[in-house]
Amino acid sequence: xxxxxxxxxxxxxxxxxxxxxxxxxxxxxxxxxxEDVGRQGGVFGSTRGLQKRFGDRRVLDTPxxxxxxxxxxxxxxxxGYRPMIEIMFVDFIGVCLxxxxxxxxxxxxxxxxxxxxxxxxxxAGGCIGSAAQHSQCLWGTFAHLPGMxxxxxxxxxxxxxxxxAALQSDDPVVYIEHKAxxxxxxxxxxxxAEVPKERYTVPxxxxxxxxxxxxxxxxxxxxxxxxxxxAAEELSxxxxxxxxxxxxxxxxxxxxxxxxxxxxxxxxxxxxEDYLSFGLSGELITRVLETLGPSGIEVVRxxxxxxxxxxxxxxxxxxxxxxxxxxxxxVRAMAS
Amino acid sequence: MSNQLHExxxxxxxxxxxxxxxxxxxxxxxxxxxxxxxxxxxxxxAGMAGVLRDDDALVSTHRNHAHALAKGVPLVPMLAEIFERxxxxxxxxxxxxxxxxxxxxxxxxxxxxxxxxxxxGHAYAMVLDGSDAVAxxxxxxxxxxxxxxxxxxxLAGALALPLVVLVExxxxxxxxxxxxxxxxxxVERAPAxxxxxxxxDGTDPVxxxxxxxxxxxxxxxxxxxxxxxxxxxxxxxxxxxxxxxxRSAEEKDALTAHDPIARARRLLLADGxxxxxxxxxxxxxxxxxxxxxxxxxxxxxxxxxxxxxxVTLLPTGGPR
Ligand SMILES: Cc1ncc(C[n+]2csc(CCOP(=O)(O)OP(=O)(O)O)c2C)c(N)n1
Numbered sequence: 001x002x003x004x005x006x007x008x009x010x011x012x013x014x015x016x017x018x019x020x021x022x023x024x025x026x027x028x029x030x031x032x033x034x035e036d037v038g039r040q041g042g043v044f045g046s047t048r049g050l051q052k053r054f055g056d057r058r059v060l061d062t063p064x065x066x067x068x069x070x071x072x073x074x075x076x077x078x079x080g081y082r083p084m085i086e087i088m089f090v091d092f093i094g095v096c097l098x099x100x101x102x103x104x105x106x107x108x109x110x111x112x113x114x115x116x117x118x119x120x121x122x123x124a125g126g127c128i129g130s131a132a133q134h135s136q137c138l139w140g141t142f143a144h145l146p147g148m149x150x151x152x153x154x155x156x157x158x159x160x161x162x163x164x165a166a167l168q169s170d171d172p173v174v175y176i177e178h179k180a181x182x183x184x185x186x187x188x189x190x191x192x193a194e195v196p197k198e199r200y201t202v203p204x205x206x207x208x209x210x211x212x213x214x215x216x217x218x219x220x221x222x223x224x225x226x227x228x229x230x231a232a233e234e235l236s237x238x239x240x241x242x243x244x245x246x247x248x249x250x251x252x253x254x255x256x257x258x259x260x261x262x263x264x265x266x267x268x269x270x271x272x273e274d275y276l277s278f279g280l281s282g283e284l285i286t287r288v289l290e291t292l293g294p295s296g297i298e299v300v301r302x303x304x305x306x307x308x309x310x311x312x313x314x315x316x317x318x319x320x321x322x323x324x325x326x327x328x329x330x331v332r333a334m335a336s
Numbered sequence: 337m338s339n340q341l342h343e344x345x346x347x348x349x350x351x352x353x354x355x356x357x358x359x360x361x362x363x364x365x366x367x368x369x370x371x372x373x374x375x376x377x378x379x380x381x382a383g384m385a386g387v388l389r390d391d392d393a394l395v396s397t398h399r400n401h402a403h404a405l406a407k408g409v410p411l412v413p414m415l416a417e418i419f420e421r422x423x424x425x426x427x428x429x430x431x432x433x434x435x436x437x438x439x440x441x442x443x444x445x446x447x448x449x450x451x452x453x454x455x456x457g458h459a460y461a462m463v464l465d466g467s468d469a470v471a472x473x474x475x476x477x478x479x480x481x482x483x484x485x486x487x488x489x490x491l492a493g494a495l496a497l498p499l500v501v502l503v504e505x506x507x508x509x510x511x512x513x514x515x516x517x518x519x520x521x522x523v524e525r526a527p528a529x530x531x532x533x534x535x536x537d538g539t540d541p542v543x544x545x546x547x548x549x550x551x552x553x554x555x556x557x558x559x560x561x562x563x564x565x566x567x568x569x570x571x572x573x574x575x576x577x578x579x580x581x582x583r584s585a586e587e588k589d590a591l592t593a594h595d596p597i598a599r600a601r602r603l604l605l606a607d608g609x610x611x612x613x614x615x616x617x618x619x620x621x622x623x624x625x626x627x628x629x630x631x632x633x634x635x636x637x638x639x640x641x642x643x644x645x646x647v648t649l650l651p652t653g654g655p656r
Contacts, residue, residue, distance in 0.1 A: 031464065057464060063494070068487035071453020072460055075393065075471065078443060079461030095483075102447055103454065111436035112427030113646040115443070146647055171648040205650055252652045 006186035006193040012159045013045040013182045015195050019163035020047060020084065022199045024054055030167055031076060032059045033069045034086025034122075043088055044124060044182040066096035073119045074103045084167065087123040090138045090176055104172045105147030119173075120166045125152070126178035126223055126273060127321050132309035135317075137222070140272075140279030142174045143250045149204050150250040152176040154225035155192025158248055161202030169204060178223040190229050191246075205252035209261065213243035216331050217261040219284060220271035221247040224322060228271055231327040240335045250280055258284060259291040266298040267334050271322050276304030299334045303327065338607040344541035345600040345614065347385050348378035349621040351402045352597060354411065357625045358401070358418055358432075362576045366419050366633075371432055374402040376571030379596035380504055381406045383544025383566075384472075387552055393441035393458035393471040395451040398433050399504070400444040403474055407442045409435065412628045421635040428638035429646060448509075449482025451475055452501060456488045459497040459555075470498040470555040478509025480522045489561060493530035498555035501531075501563045502548065504538065506570040511582035523565045531561040538566030539596040569594040 024030045032038075032047060032054075038061035041048030051059035062069040066087060073083040087093055093100065100121060107115045125137040142150045149171055153159040159177065166173035186193040191210045210225060211232050218228045225246045232242035243261050247254060262268045268288060270281040281302035289297065303322035311317055355375050361367035374381060381402025388394060388407060396403040404414055409425070417424030418432045426436055433446035441458060445451055455473030462469045479485060480503055492499040503522045507514050515521075526533025532554055536547040544566050551562035571591050573580035580588070592598070601614055 060460075063487075063491065065487035065491060067484050068453045068456055068491050071450065071484065071488070072457030072491075075395070075454040075457020075459070076461050077457075078438070078441065078454075079393065079458050079465075081461055081464070083457075098447055098450060099453060103445060103450065106434075107436065107443075108648065109646045110426060110430040110434040111438070111443075111646075112424070112429040114426060114438050115436045146652070149648065149650065149652070171650070252650050 008195055009186045011183050011185045012156050015156050015160040016046040016163050017048045019160040020050060023164055023167040029082040031081055032084045033062055035062055035064055035088055037086050070096040070099040074099055077117050077119050078115060082118045084120040084122055089134050090123040090125040091133050091136050101145040105145055116170050117172045118170050121174045123176055124179045125176045126180055128179045131312035135310040137274040139176050139250045140274045149173040151204055152222040154222050154246050155189050156186050156195045157192035158202050160195055161200055165201040165204050180223045205249045205254060207248055207254035207257040208246045210246045211244040213241040215241040215265055215335055216267040217243045217265045218269045218271060219245045219247055219258045224271045224273050227324040228327055230324040234328050235331055242331060255287040255291055259288045262288055262297060263292060268300050269330055270302040271327055272304040276306045301330050301334055303330055341542055341600055341604055344382040346617050347382035348597050349618050351378040351381050351405055353621040353625040354401055357629050361419050369431055371576045372399040373572055374399055377568045378402060379541040380538050380544055380566045382541040384548055387549050390440050391469045395455040396444045396474045397451055398446045404435055404442060407440050409437045409440060409442050412631055415628050416632045416635055419632045421632055422638045423635040449479045449484040452484050452488035456492055456499055459499040462498055468556045470552050472500045472502055474502045477505040477507055477514035481518060489529040492561035496560035499561040500551045500555055503565040505565050505567045508570055510574045522563050526563045531563050533563045535565045538568035539594050539599055
C-alpha cells in the first residue's frame, strides 16, 4: 500500500514492545504487571522480550487478579514507581474499573495535587470477530471519567510514540491498542509506516491530519483511520476530496485541529468504533459546534456502533461496526 | 506494662478527642458529608501507633482517623481537611474519606476492600526497592468478603510480600452482621494464603501492639503476609446521622462495658495511677484539639476558582 517499502517491516506489537523497552532502559521506575506479559511477552507480543531483558520482578506475570494488580499500580505509583498495568482485553476492565476510576484517575485531585499517578493502563480493544465480550473499544467510557488521558494509536509510528509518551506522562494514560492493528506490519499501512529505532514521543492530545482534502472532514481514530483512508482513496476517484484527521487521543481531545478543518470543509463525519450514544462522536461534534457556532457547519454525521453489543457472525458484525464501505456511503450522502 | 498502657491511654484519648472534634463539625454543618468515627475502637489505633516507620505504608478505610494519627499524619492539617478548609492536608479536595500524606506513605479510600490491592502495590514496591519497609492495609470485617481481599492475600502469599492486613472486626458492616454472612473468620483463612493469622482483643491496646508488632516484624524479616484481626465494638452509628435501628437499645447501652478508654483507666488505677494524673491526660488531649479546632476554624474554605485544578497536568476539557 505504501509507495516505497518501509525501512523496517515489523508488526505494531513489536514497535510497542520496543517503545516499552527503550523507556524502561531510560527509567528504572517503570515496571510492567499483567497476565502473560512476561514469559509469553503478551498475548499479542507487545511486551515480548521485556522479561528477559529486565527480569521477572520488573516484568511480573500476575495471576488473573485484575483488581489486585490494578490496585498495585496505585500503591506502586505512590511509592515512586511508574507502573504499566496490562489489562489483556479492555472488555475485562469491569472487574477492576474501581481502582482505575476511583483511585488512579482521582488520586491527584483528591490529594490536592500532592500525589501523582504515573500509571499506564495498556489494553487491547477493537473488533476481530470475537463478539460481544472481546471486541469493544470503550475509550468513551474511560474518557467520560475525569482524570485519565486516553489514547488509541492508528499507525506503527504513533503506536510507538504514544506508548513512549504514556510512559513518560505524570498522569494516568489509558493506552488502547487495536487488536486488528497489533499484528499488522509496517507495509500494511498507508500512513505512519516508518518507525525510527530510536526513542521519540508522539504528544498526547494532538490530532494528526493524515490526508488533506477540501470537501469533507472525517475525524476518527485507531483502526478506523485505515478504513477512512481507504474510503477516501475510493472517493477521490469520484471527485470527492476527503480530509482525514486521526484524533490519536480521546482525552485530551484536539478539538482545535478538527474545528480548523471543518471551518474549511463545512462538513464533518465522525467515525467511532466505540458505542455511538453518549460517547466520543457526540462530544466531538458538540465541541466543534461550540467552537465554530451552528453557522460554521453545514452537514454533520456520525458512524458508530449504534447501541448494540458486537455480534458474532461476520454478516452481523459488519452490519454494526463502521468500516470503509459505510464510511464511503456516508461521505457520498454528505457531499451531494 | 503500665507505662506502656499509660502511653496508650494518652493516644486513645487523643483519638477520641479528635473524633469528638469531628462530631462538632458535623453538628455545626462545617463537615457536610458522611463522617465515620472510630469511637470505641481507639485501642487499635493506639496499638498501631509508634510501630510503623515513615517509610512503611499504611492504606486505610472510610474509618481512618485513628490510623492516620497512628501513622503520624499531622493533626491540624488532617482536621482541616475533614473540616473542608483550604489549609487541609489535601486542600479540601479529598475530605474525610480521602486523606493522602505522601511523605508518610499514608492514604485512604472510601471503597470497601480497595485498601488491600493498594497496600499490596506498596509491598511490591518495597521488595523492588530492596528495603525492609512493610505495607499495612486496613479493612473492616465487611471488607474481608470482597474479592480484593482474596486477590491481594493470594498474591502477597505467593510472592511472600511484606503485607500486614489489619482487620478491625466490629462484626458490623453497616447493619449486616459479618459473622452471619462469612463462611469463615478472617484469621481462619490465613493458612490458605500462606499468611500468619492472629486474633487479638482490639479493646486492649497492649495486646494489639504486640500482635501488630509481631506481624510487622515478620513482614520486615521477609516472612510474608499476616492477617491481624482485632475484635472491637463500634459505639456510634455507621456514620454520623445513622439512626442505628439495627441494634436494640439494650445492645447499645451494653457497649460502654467495652470502652477501651475506661478499661485502660481501670487497669491503671488498679496499678497505682491517680485519678488526677489520668484526668490530666484527658485534659491535655482535649486542649490540643480545642487549639487545633480554633486554628482550623480560622482557615478559609478553598477558593472555588480552583475547583478544576489538579485533574491532570494537561487540560482535558470542562470549564477552564
Ligand atoms: C465496594 C463498596 N461497597 C459498599 C460500600 C458502602 N459501605 C461503606 S462502609 C460499609 C460497611 C463496611 O463495613 P466494614 O468493612 O466492616 O467496616 P466498618 O464500617 O465496620 O469500619 C459499606 C457497605 C462501599 N463504600 N464500598
